[in-house]
Amino acid sequence: MERLTTLYIDKESHKFSAAHYTIFSATERERLHGHNYSVSARIVAPMGENGFSADYNVYKTRLKQLCDALDEYMLLAAESPHQSIDESGDYYRVRFATDEMLFLRRDTQVLPIRNATVEEFSHYLLGRLLELSAGEDLREVELCVASGPGQKGCAGWRHDTATD
Numbered sequence: 001m002e003r004l005t006t007l008y009i010d011k012e013s014h015k016f017s018a019a020h021y022t023i024f025s026a027t028e029r030e031r032l033h034g035h036n037y038s039v040s041a042r043i044v045a046p047m048g049e050n051g052f053s054a055d056y057n058v059y060k061t062r063l064k065q066l067c068d069a070l071d072e073y074m075l076l077a078a079e080s081p082h083q084s085i086d087e088s089g090d091y092y093r094v095r096f097a098t099d100e101m102l103f104l105r106r107d108t109q110v111l112p113i114r115n116a117t118v119e120e121f122s123h124y125l126l127g128r129l130l131e132l133s134a135g136e137d138l139r140e141v142e143l144c145v146a147s148g149p150g151q152k153g154c155a156g157w158r159h160d161t162a163t164d
Ligand SMILES: Nc1nc2c(c(=O)[nH]1)N=C([C@H](O)[C@H](O)COP(=O)(O)OP(=O)(O)OP(=O)(O)O)CN2
Pocket: 021, 022, 030, 116, 117, 118, 119, 147, 148, 153
């Protein structure tokens, strides 16, 4: 029987501070505000002969890199059905219901997500982590994003054995 191991990576340094607003409907959104988000991961991989599975330092480095790419930005959801985002010189011009908002482009990340929520951030970051980990023998990855203590969203991936 194959031996599998689960690695948990939950480091205080895996965090990003960002501004956002959650969109609830075509006419309702939160006010702009910020969170200190923290990112953690669970990785299932086969045990090697020498009692070592996947090198967690590799995944720590990647998670840090992903957090740094979002740190101290305004995060906008490009795929929201309720807002439009256009480039206007140095700014992104965002239209939501009757609101028009300008954000400096250099302070802003426009992400391929439908809402600026912990669940969408977790799916986005999981996708990015899997891209960085392509070709590695991983069986499951779960990535969680917390907007504060006690509230988080997680996205999961499982190796598709049908394609082996
Ligand atoms: N399913 C989700 N629901 C909500 C999300 C989310 O990402 N996914 N996000 C928010 C808000 O952006 C944000 O979390 C504000 O939350 P709130 O609980 O009001 O404030 P705090 O984070 O400061 O938490 P406290 O419990 O008040 O300390 C809302 N919903």
